[in-house]
Amino acid sequence: MLELDHVTVRFGGLTAVQDVSLRMGSDQVVGLVGPNGAGKTTLFNVISGLVRPASGSRVLFDGRDITRLPLHRRARLGLGRSFQIPQPMHELTVRENLIVAQRFGAGRVDPQKIDRILELMELGEQAERDAANGLALQELKRLEVAKALATEPKLLLLDEVLAGLETLAKRAFMAKLRELHETLGLGILIIEHDIETISSLCHRVAVLDFGQLIADGTPGEVFSNPDVIRSYTGAESAETQHA
Amino acid sequence: MRRSAYLFLAVCYVVVPLAFGGNNYLMGLVVSSLIVAGVAVAWALLGNLGGMVSFGHAAFFGVGAYASALLSMKLGVPVLLAIPLAGLIAVLFSVAMLPALRLSGPYFALAILAYAQIFRILATEMEFLTHGSGGISQIPVLPTIAGFDLSSRTGQFLLLLTLLAAFLATYDLIRRSHYGIALRAMHDSEDATRVVGVNSVLLKSWMLFVSAFMTGVIGAVNAHVINFLEPDYAFSGGWSVLPIVAAIFGGYRTVTGPAIGAVVIYLVDQLVFKALVSTGHQIILGSVLALMILFAPDGLLPLLRNALRRMRGGSHA
Numbered sequence: 001m002l003e004l005d006h007v008t009v010r011f012g013g014l015t016a017v018q019d020v021s022l023r024m025g026s027d028q029v030v031g032l033v034g035p036n037g038a039g040k041t042t043l044f045n046v047i048s049g050l051v052r053p054a055s056g057s058r059v060l061f062d063g064r065d066i067t068r069l070p071l072h073r074r075a076r077l078g079l080g081r082s083f084q085i086p087q088p089m090h091e092l093t094v095r096e097n098l099i100v101a102q103r104f105g106a107g108r109v110d111p112q113k114i115d116r117i118l119e120l121m122e123l124g125e126q127a128e129r130d131a132a133n134g135l136a137l138q139e140l141k142r143l144e145v146a147k148a149l150a151t152e153p154k155l156l157l158l159d160e161v162l163a164g165l166e167t168l169a170k171r172a173f174m175a176k177l178r179e180l181h182e183t184l185g186l187g188i189l190i191i192e193h194d195i196e197t198i199s200s201l202c203h204r205v206a207v208l209d210f211g212q213l214i215a216d217g218t219p220g221e222v223f224s225n226p227d228v229i230r231s232y233t234g235a236e237s238a239e240t241q242h243a
Numbered sequence: 244m245r246r247s248a249y250l251f252l253a254v255c256y257v258v259v260p261l262a263f264g265g266n267n268y269l270m271g272l273v274v275s276s277l278i279v280a281g282v283a284v285a286w287a288l289l290g291n292l293g294g295m296v297s298f299g300h301a302a303f304f305g306v307g308a309y310a311s312a313l314l315s316m317k318l319g320v321p322v323l324l325a326i327p328l329a330g331l332i333a334v335l336f337s338v339a340m341l342p343a344l345r346l347s348g349p350y351f352a353l354a355i356l357a358y359a360q361i362f363r364i365l366a367t368e369m370e371f372l373t374h375g376s377g378g379i380s381q382i383p384v385l386p387t388i389a390g391f392d393l394s395s396r397t398g399q400f401l402l403l404l405t406l407l408a409a410f411l412a413t414y415d416l417i418r419r420s421h422y423g424i425a426l427r428a429m430h431d432s433e434d435a436t437r438v439v440g441v442n443s444v445l446l447k448s449w450m451l452f453v454s455a456f457m458t459g460v461i462g463a464v465n466a467h468v469i470n471f472l473e474p475d476y477a478f479s480g481g482w483s484v485l486p487i488v489a490a491i492f493g494g495y496r497t498v499t500g501p502a503i504g505a506v507v508i509y510l511v512d513q514l515v516f517k518a519l520v521s522t523g524h525q526i527i528l529g530s531v532l533a534l535m536i537l538f539a540p541d542g543l544l545p546l547l548r549n550a551l552r553r554m555r556g557g558s559h560a
Contacts, residue, residue, distance in 0.1 A: 048438055075440035087435035089428035096424055103421040105440035132431075151439050 001026045001187050002047065002155055005058035009042050009051060009211075016042045017053070018211040024204070026154060026187040029177070031198035031219070033191070034208035035231060040191045041084055043208070044157050047189075048081045049074045062154070075105045080153030082144035084160045084191070088131035094118070094143055095127040098150040105151025114150065120176070121146040138169055149180070155187040156180070162192055170194075174201050195223060207231070248499045252408050259404075260397045270396035272513050273506075277403035278465050280505035283486035283493070284410045285457035287501040290490070292418060292426040293450030295344070298483050299355035300458050302340075302362045303333040305477035307459025308466040309366060309373060312382045315467075322383050326463040333459025334452045336362070344447045356483070363478035378473030385467050399468050406464065407502060410457050415498045417453070422446060485509075488528070492535055494542025503544055508532075 002024050009017040017039040024030045032040050045051035047059055049071035059067045066074055089097045098114045118124045121142040126135060131143060141161050148156055158177070162170050174197060180186050192198050198205055199219040207215040207222060209231040215222045222228055263269045286300050311329035314320040320328065343354035366373045373379065385393035385402065392398050417423045425441045437443050462482075466472055486505065493504020508528065516524040539546040 050434065050438075070442075071434075071437040072440045072442045075438055081438055083435070083438075087432055089435050090431035091427045092424060097428075099421065100425045100428055100436065100441065101439035104425060104436075104442075107440075109421065147435075147439055 001062060002189070003058075003060040004043070004047070005060065007043070007046055007057040007059065008054040009039070009046060009057075010054050016211050017046065017208075020208070020211075020213045022206055022213060022216065024155075024187060024189060026185060028204055029181050029188040029190065029202045031190055031192055031202035031205040032208065033193065033195075033198060033205060037210075038208040039211040040208055041159055042211075044081060044159055044189075044191065047074075047157060048079055072104070075151050075153075076107065078152070078154035079157065080105070080148030080151045080155070081157035082141075082148055082159055082161050084163075086137075086140035086144050088135070088140060088143055089147075090132045092131055093128050094123055094131050094135070094146075097131050097143060097147055101147040101150035102152070105153075117146050117149050121149070137164055141165070141173070145176075153186065155189065158188060158190040160191050160193070162194065162197055170197065177201065199223065245499075248411070249408075252404065252411075255404060256401065259400060264397050267396055270400060272510060274396060274399045274403060274468065275513075276506045276509035277400065277407055278461055278468075279485050279489055279509050280502040281403065281407055281410060281461035281464075282458050282482060283489040283501035283505040284407065284414060284498075285454045285461070286486040287490040287495045288414050288417070288457070289450050289454035291495055292414075292423060293447050293454070294426070294430045295355075295447065295451070296348075296352045296487075297355045297454075298352045298487075299340075299357075299359035300454075300486060301478045301480060301482035302355070302359035303337060303455040303458035304462035304465075304482040305359075305362055305366060305474070306336045307333045307462030308472055308477045309379075310459070311463030312379050312466045312472055313372065315383045316379070316381075322386050322467055323388075326460055326467070329463035330456040330460035333455045333462070337451050337455035340451060341448060344444055344451065359478060359480075359483060363474050366474040366478060373472075373474065376474060378471060378476075380471045382466050382470045382472065384470060385464075394467075399464075403461075403464060406460060411498055411502060413453070413457075417450075418498060422449070426450065488532055492532055492543055494544040494546075496541065497544045500542050500544035504542065507543065 004020055004022040007017055007020045008015065020043065032043065034040055042051060046053050049069060053059070053067065057067065058065060061074070061077055061079060066077065089100060092100065095114065095118070098117060099109060102114060103109050118127050123139065123142055123146055126139055129135060135143065145158065145161060162173055165173060177188060178201065181188055190202070202219060204217065205219050205222040206213060207228050214231060215225045215228045259273060263273065282300055282304060286297060289295050289297055307329040310332040311325040314325040314328055315322050340355060340358050343351055346354055367376050385398060387393065393402050425436055426446055428436045429441065429443050429446070433443055462477070489505035489508050490501035491504070492508050493502065494500030512524060512528050516527040520527060535542070
């Protein structure tokens with residue numbers, strides 16, 4: 001479904017992402033982890049089209065090269081994303097946010113489906129509120145996912161949607177993501193810092209460090225990888241310490 | 244647009260000609276105010292929906308004016324056909340401005356201002372077509388349709404009021420549509436709208452085209468009203484600035500505010516301020532606008548609506 005082929009991103013003299021190759025299918029929930037500044041959000045920006053990668057990089061979606069495709073065209077192909085800092089559409093209500101997303105992302109307006117998304121993301125009561133000023137952080141995060149869902153995506157890119165949530169809220173949100181994956185068959189690529197969350201939610205985990213992919217595998221494999229432990233937690237693994 | 248606005252326009256069709264039809268000078272002022280109103284609505288559409296502040300609407304106005312004059316004079320195109328064609332030609336010229344759509348804020352404003360200057364210079368230099376700074380005179384007047392003389396002050400008024408009503412209805416229709424909602428959303432969160440599939444450049448382009456068409460049509464009608472054109476007049480900075488002043492004064496976030504602002508500001512300036520200070524009366528206009536921006540930044544129409552609401556609230560109490 002999604003294939004990153006030797007993706008490199010440079011901002012002037014700084015290499016934010018270096019030669020990252022990654023593949024994922026629609027049947028997977030993949031976690032993207034790494035310390036702050038590892039290049040995770042930059043990689044999301046490359047996939048969704050906000051950042052152009054260096055020459056030689058390729059992004060393929062459903063077998064199609066989308067490297068040079070503009071942002072809105074990628075959304076219409078089925079790439080939905082949320083932002084780390086929620087970006088509701090200003091001057092619009094919660095419902096209008098979803099109407100715009102559905103009309104332009106999915107190419108149609110289906111009020112019943114919007115009601116179902118509002119219900120699913122527990123935003124029914126907030127539907128007529130001003131999205132930019134009338135919502136709490138949790139609600140804004142749910143709106144981010146709801147907007148992406150309204151575009152009828154095949155793949156969801158979720159950038160720290162669970163960050164800042166309390167334990168119970170986080171569990172509830174995770175249950176929703178699982179439900180979306182299982183019932184709608186959505187592929188999910190999620191950036192998250194909490195190892196426990198990633199381990200329980202994801203089939204696979206990819207780890208970035210200083211812009212490079214240093215590990216890719218099941219949560220069990222990845223979180224016992226000495227390189228990952230060193231870079232991600234700053235601590236030495238038991239194996240390394242004994243050696 | 245509210246039902247009351249349509250009702251007000253309908254009343255104007257009857258009351259204004261009956262009340263002022265006999266006074267050519269007054270009707271001339273009303274016609275001029277409607278010309279400013281048409282450009283103000285076109286400007287506000289681009290500013291309010293497209294999120295682009297233009298200082299170059301004189302370009303579309305001038306292109307529309309010259310296009311209609313030349314089509315009717317050199318090619319013999321009937322005036323009522325030349326006017327919409329002039330609007331389309333203004334759209335064609337606005338295509339040259341598309342690269343500026345990638346700019347935002349003051350950069351867009353400056354770029355479009357530069358375009359307006361380029362068009363003025365072109366109109367001056369292309370003497371073989373425009374007669375240069377000497378201008379074009381004897382532009383055909385508006386025709387007589389079914390015995391009704393559109394070139395009379397009342398005819399001009401009715402034609403311009405019809406155009407204004409059509410512009411306002413179009414503006415309102417776009418604003419209420421999904422495109423209008425997406426355009427509103429784009430103002431402060433362009434990435435958030437693009438990421439859900441909104442082609443922001445395309446939507447802005449459409450707003451530029453619609454705005455250029457409206458301004459071009461008004462410029463064309465004006466050419467057939469005054470029957471004379473020269474580059475410094477047709478592309479005058481006044482056609483860029485006055486609609487902005489009018490739109491801000493009336494309330495550029497509302498649909499009808501810019502039109503009301505244009506009519507009020509033009510008539511008050513000509514009939515009151517000019518009588519008080521014959522030379523430099525614009526200084527009073529500038530002061531009024533400054534006060535308006537300071538104390539009622541949303542403009543005249545929201546101010547009146549709030550006052551009306553308070554009065555109703557008071558009477559209920």
